[in-house]
Amino acid sequence: MENSGGAKATLACISCGKLNRIDLSLVSRLPKCGSCGSPIHLDKPASLDDRTMEKVVTGTDVPVLVDFYADWCGPCKSMAPQIEEMARAHSGRAVIAKLDTDRSPQMAGRFGIRGIPTLIVFSRGREVGREVGAVPRPTLEALLQKAHGNAS
């Protein structure tokens, strides 16, 4: 199996919001924010918003799976544990992220989000697949796989 050595991800620090370039080959050494020193957890879903989404999606060498959700959405809540599991399972090999469509209407509009949850997988900034509605874990895996198939 190919290692993603040298691959980098761009992720916002959850404490100070600064965008960091993370070397994914160092994932086991718990990367820290270059600005405030807070740990950046690659095994948890990353939070995206109108300011950071484009930079994260285009600045990350590995596939990025984005869960477009809202706090009031029941099916989104029921999917949340699976999104967390995906982040743990693909730590360092993919970025699993969430975007609150109420707080980030610009991105929701740009990607034509009409129903939530909507899951979109990006490969080097380009959309390579999407699913609308709550889907089971195998469907999430298949969706992410589309980006891996596209990477080479």
Ligand code: ZN
């Ligand atoms: Zn920080």
